[in-house]
Amino acid sequence: MLMTVIGRDPSASYYGELAGTRVLITGFSTYCGVDVARAFADHHGRLIIDTAAATPEGDALTALLAETASEINVYAEACASPDTAVRFAQTAAQTFGGLDAVINLIPITADEFENRASLEDVEDLVSRKLAVPVLVSRIVANRMRVLLTEGLVLNVMMMPAPRNAAEAALAGIARSALAAVTKGEAAKWAPHGIRVNAIGPRATTADDGACLASEPDIAALALYLASKRGRSLSGHIFDAAGIAARRC
Numbered sequence: 001m002l003m004t005v006i007g008r009d010p011s012a013s014y015y016g017e018l019a020g021t022r023v024l025i026t027g028f029s030t031y032c033g034v035d036v037a038r039a040f041a042d043h044h045g046r047l048i049i050d051t052a053a054a055t056p057e058g059d060a061l062t063a064l065l066a067e068t069a070s071e072i073n074v075y076a077e078a079c080a081s082p083d084t085a086v087r088f089a090q091t092a093a094q095t096f097g098g099l100d101a102v103i104n105l106i107p108i109t110a111d112e113f114e115n116r117a118s119l120e121d122v123e124d125l126v127s128r129k130l131a132v133p134v135l136v137s138r139i140v141a142n143r144m145r146v147l148l149t150e151g152l153v154l155n156v157m158m159m160p161a162p163r164n165a166a167e168a169a170l171a172g173i174a175r176s177a178l179a180a181v182t183k184g185e186a187a188k189w190a191p192h193g194i195r196v197n198a199i200g201p202r203a204t205t206a207d208d209g210a211c212l213a214s215e216p217d218i219a220a221l222a223l224y225l226a227s228k229r230g231r232s233l234s235g236h237i238f239d240a241a242g243i244a245a246r247r248c
Helices: 002-006 034-042 056-066 082-095 119-146 165-192 215-226
Strands: 022-028 046-051 071-076 101-107 152-158 195-201 237-240
Touching: 022 034, 022 082, 022 119, 034 046, 034 056, 034 215, 046 056, 046 082, 056 071, 082 119, 101 119, 101 215, 119 152, 119 165, 152 165, 152 215, 165 195, 165 237, 195 215, 215 237
Parallel strands: 022 046, 022 101, 046 071, 101 152, 152 195, 195 237
Antiparallel strands: none
C-alpha cells in the first residue's frame, strides 16, 4: 500500500495545487521535521512552525526555508504546556485566515522509554506525548469546520526501531494508542471533510521493507495526503521504521 500511495520515487513528486498551502508544523527541531518543512516550503507553502527552542542552527534553517516558502512564521516553545498550546493553536488557525493542514511531529527517544517496565508507565508516556498534538489538532480542525476547509491532520510519531521483543512490545503500545486516537478523530471530523491520518512506529523487529524508511519518505507521504490525490484517505495508520534512530 505504501508504494501505491507515495509512488516508486517519492522525491520526484510535485503537486502544483499545494502552492500557497497553509501548513502548521508542531514539534519541529533541527533534527526532526526538516524534510517535512522543506517539502512544503519547496511547494511555496505558507508555514507556521512550532519549535522546542530558538537556536542559531534553527535560525539558519528558517532562513533556508524562507528562500522557497511563500511565508514563514516560527514560534519557540509555543506548545510547552497545554495552556500555551491552546493560545498558540488559536493564533495559528487565524494567522493566514485559516489552515489547510496541521502536521504534529511526535518524537519518542530510547531514553524516554528507559525505566518504564510496566504497561501503565508506557501508557502514561504515550498519553503525555499525544495530549498537546491532539489538543492543537482539535482547535485547528474546528477552525477548518467553521471556514468549510477540507483540511488534513497528520500525526507523526517517530521512535527508534525495536531491537528486541520487549522494545517491539513498547512500540506496539505506542502505535495502538496513536491508532485509537487517529480513528476516533477521523470519525469525528469526517462529516466536515477533514481528514485525520497518522504515521506510527512499526511494532516488529522484522525488516520486510513494507514501511516508510526515512524522513524524506514521510515528507513525500505528507505531501500526498495534503494533495488532491490524498483526499479519499482518512483514519489510516502508516508504518515507519526507526526514523528516530536516524534523525528524530
